[in-house]
Amino acid sequence: MASLIETRDVHMHFGHVIALAGISFMLEESQVHCLLGDNGAGKSTLIKILSGVFRPSAGEYLVEGTPARFTSPRDALDAGIATVFQDLAMVPLMSITRNFFMGREPVRAWGPLRIMDFRSADRVAREEMRRIGIDLRDPGQAVGTLSGGERQCLAIARAVYFGARVLILDEPTSALGVAQTSMVLRYVHLVREKGLGVIFITHNVRHAMAVGDEFTVLDRGRIAGRFRRGEATLESLQALMAGGKELAELATELGGTV
Numbered sequence: 001m002a003s004l005i006e007t008r009d010v011h012m013h014f015g016h017v018i019a020l021a022g023i024s025f026m027l028e029e030s031q032v033h034c035l036l037g038d039n040g041a042g043k044s045t046l047i048k049i050l051s052g053v054f055r056p057s058a059g060e061y062l063v064e065g066t067p068a069r070f071t072s073p074r075d076a077l078d079a080g081i082a083t084v085f086q087d088l089a090m091v092p093l094m095s096i097t098r099n100f101f102m103g104r105e106p107v108r109a110w111g112p113l114r115i116m117d118f119r120s121a122d123r124v125a126r127e128e129m130r131r132i133g134i135d136l137r138d139p140g141q142a143v144g145t146l147s148g149g150e151r152q153c154l155a156i157a158r159a160v161y162f163g164a165r166v167l168i169l170d171e172p173t174s175a176l177g178v179a180q181t182s183m184v185l186r187y188v189h190l191v192r193e194k195g196l197g198v199i200f201i202t203h204n205v206r207h208a209m210a211v212g213d214e215f216t217v218l219d220r221g222r223i224a225g226r227f228r229r230g231e232a233t234l235e236s237l238q239a240l241m242a243g244g245k246e247l248a249e250l251a252t253e254l255g256g257t258v
Contacts, residue, residue, distance in 0.1 A: 004197040005061075010061065012221075040220065047201060050076070051168055052070035081165070082164035092142060092143050152176070153183060173185070
């Protein structure tokens with residue numbers, strides 16, 4: 001399977017602080033690669049390198065086999081790498097359509113004037129949301145009226161529509177209920193079926209196991225383990241994330257289980 005993005009022995013230093021120490025990571029077409037780890041494991045630093053926010057201190061970053069020299073998130077976006085952060089980069093009081101096309105508005109010309117083509121934009125926003133099973137009452141309604149799961153799906157649909165080949169999802173289910181989480185996970189599966197590569201960052205191993213093809217666990221800037229589907233159990237991944245050795249020692253110390 002073709003590699004969409006790859007890092008080779010990537011390091012990231014902030015002064016004397018070592019955020020990443022020798023991370024080699026690869027995402028393939030039609031794959032959901034889950035990135036797991038506790039707070040401070042290095043997940044955020046890695047995705048900021050992949051999305052063009054940081055340049056690594058050392059190591060290689062390849063996009064479809066070619067060395068990447070991103071200087072900004074716009075460079076990564078132009079290369080087909082879209083990141084959906086937890087805050088979703090949406091304006092709650094603006095309409096669904098305006099948020100969908102923010103910065104890429106279709107326009108109509110009236111002589112020297114340029115105005116947004118709302119008719120075309122509303123049609124596209126409605127159709128793209130319908131493709132994922134969300135029937136909008138009115139694409140002109142404020143984004144703030146949507147549920148958390150619907151907003152996540154809108155952010156993903158926006159990235160896919162504008163040509164993303166790689167989706168980086170930063171904790172997309174962290175604040176969602178069961179039904180909304182199912183909606184997002186189902187859409188992640190649909191995106192994979194389209195041939196896109198997805199990096200799914202999460203603390204929730206159950207959500208990762210529901211959609212993941214490969215799992216990489218980070219611990220204090222290093223890779224603690226890497227597994228393909230079927231090679232690790234939910235319990236073993238949780239123990240690796242949470243520090244199984246430390247929990248076992250604590251349980252022994254307390255004379256019980258943790």
